[in-house]
Amino acid sequence: MTRKLYVKTYGCQMNVYDSERMESALAAEGYATTETPEDADLILLNTCHIREKAAEKVYSELGRLKALKARAGVQIAVAGCVAQAEGAEMLARAPAVDVVVGPQAYHRLPKLAEAARRTGRAQLDTEFPEEDKFDHLPAAPKTRRAPAAFLTVQEGCDKFCAFCVVPYTRGAEVSRPVERLLREARDLVARGVVEITLLGQNVNAFHGAGPDGTEWGLGRLIRAFAGIEGLARIRYTTSHPNDMDDDLIAAHREIGQLMPYLHLPVQAGSDRVLKAMNRKHSAAGYLRLIERIRAARPDIALSGDFIVGFPGETEADFRETLALVRETGYAQAYSFKYSPRPGTPAAGAEQVPEDEKADRLARLQALLSEQQAAFNAAQLGRRLPVLVEKPGRHAGQMVGRSPYLQAVHLEAAAEETGQILEVEITGAGPNSLAGRRA
Numbered sequence: 001m002t003r004k005l006y007v008k009t010y011g012c013q014m015n016v017y018d019s020e021r022m023e024s025a026l027a028a029e030g031y032a033t034t035e036t037p038e039d040a041d042l043i044l045l046n047t048c049h050i051r052e053k054a055a056e057k058v059y060s061e062l063g064r065l066k067a068l069k070a071r072a073g074v075q076i077a078v079a080g081c082v083a084q085a086e087g088a089e090m091l092a093r094a095p096a097v098d099v100v101v102g103p104q105a106y107h108r109l110p111k112l113a114e115a116a117r118r119t120g121r122a123q124l125d126t127e128f129p130e131e132d133k134f135d136h137l138p139a140a141p142k143t144r145r146a147p148a149a150f151l152t153v154q155e156g157c158d159k160f161c162a163f164c165v166v167p168y169t170r171g172a173e174v175s176r177p178v179e180r181l182l183r184e185a186r187d188l189v190a191r192g193v194v195e196i197t198l199l200g201q202n203v204n205a206f207h208g209a210g211p212d213g214t215e216w217g218l219g220r221l222i223r224a225f226a227g228i229e230g231l232a233r234i235r236y237t238t239s240h241p242n243d244m245d246d247d248l249i250a251a252h253r254e255i256g257q258l259m260p261y262l263h264l265p266v267q268a269g270s271d272r273v274l275k276a277m278n279r280k281h282s283a284a285g286y287l288r289l290i291e292r293i294r295a296a297r298p299d300i301a302l303s304g305d306f307i308v309g310f311p312g313e314t315e316a317d318f319r320e321t322l323a324l325v326r327e328t329g330y331a332q333a334y335s336f337k338y339s340p341r342p343g344t345p346a347a348g349a350e351q352v353p354e355d356e357k358a359d360r361l362a363r364l365q366a367l368l369s370e371q372q373a374a375f376n377a378a379q380l381g382r383r384l385p386v387l388v389e390k391p392g393r394h395a396g397q398m399v400g401r402s403p404y405l406q407a408v409h410l411e412a413a414a415e416e417t418g419q420i421l422e423v424e425i426t427g428a429g430p431n432s433l434a435g436r437r438a
């Protein structure tokens, strides 16, 4: 019997990757994916717990979905970081939920759904089992034909930044073995993938077992990926400044396929705040690191994450964040108001007033937008290789990516999806570029 599966994914790229793997695990059990929850037999929410707003979204979605359970046999499963963080509490708060499954137990999802159906009782699995879930999850669905793919190489985090839930929801740092990653990458390329983004909560802390019995770092892994015929582009995200080693920096100089883009969050520019955040690096240390990376790859586009209004952050501290942003010059960045998260060290501290957080965020975002617009404008007149990814909004238009991860709109045929075209950049907006075939 074919059942229908509807998946909704929140949060980071790792959730996107995990959702695909769960989809393929369920496909093996006879589930076909549908784009609408109304006709689904199993509704799967893959959730994010990083900020309060993200976590609350899940409950409002569950509130909407619960009416769909009026149809007999409809199940709701919640996966991801909210599932891990709340576990049984979620079942109490949202009785419509049939399965709660944490990020390290995804391979058990089909059995959990089946058990819930058989017994009529909600199932909970938020263990961190010994076995590797990826050994038990089939590869991503073969029907997907997108030219760019994600591949999780490392998961979890041992850094324990004082604001962050990830070490609790994803567990300790674990790296996947090199050979398995290469096999998965070759499979992706055989299916038409030309760009792979290596994913990890701290991807540059990667230390996977190599085929030669030694531990490989991310730089070495990237070199091996660069040897895969047909793989034109390699990216990785997200990195921690303290794990940017010499070999990885050198890879940016030496490996043509490694794209000139780096997401390297710093969070704040004041050493006092960085210390309170338990970041274990200084602002000057970050700036020195950026200098070394730029020496290796002068045109590299930098991206970052920032938190404003961390407990204890003063106006003077915040100005140091602005100063660091000015000194670095970002191509693109994400910024957030600090959101206290249950169970994290900073949650109990006295909070910066909401209006100050909002004011600082607006000022920071104005500066970051200005830098992004300037970075985009600097591409005008340049010729860039653009990977054609998907149809654009207008007929005959496609959207691709520049090496710097900018969206580029151009006239191209759908059949050109997956090709890398030489494009002259003729327009630059705040969030994207426009170009024509050179």
Ligand code: SAH
Pocket (backbone or CB within 6 Å): 050, 051, 157, 163, 164, 165, 166, 200, 201, 202, 238, 239, 240, 265, 267, 305, 306, 307, 336, 337, 338, 339, 340, 341
């Ligand atoms: N592992 C990555 C990503 C962590 S989550 C890293 O180390 O950078 C992505 C971003 O969310 C973080 O970089 C941080 O800027 C933001 N973030 C995490 N916890 C937060 C919180 N409690 N409040 C506001 N922003 C937060």
Ligand code: SF4
Pocket (backbone or CB within 6 Å): 157, 158, 159, 160, 161, 164, 165, 166, 167, 201, 202, 240
């Ligand atoms: Fe969270 Fe810090 Fe780990 Fe990033 S490095 S996942 S911000 S604890």
Ligand code: F3S
Pocket (backbone or CB within 6 Å): 010, 011, 012, 013, 014, 015, 047, 048, 049, 050, 080, 081, 165, 166, 169, 170, 201
């Ligand atoms: Fe969110 Fe979990 Fe990713 S908290 S950002 S989904 S690791």
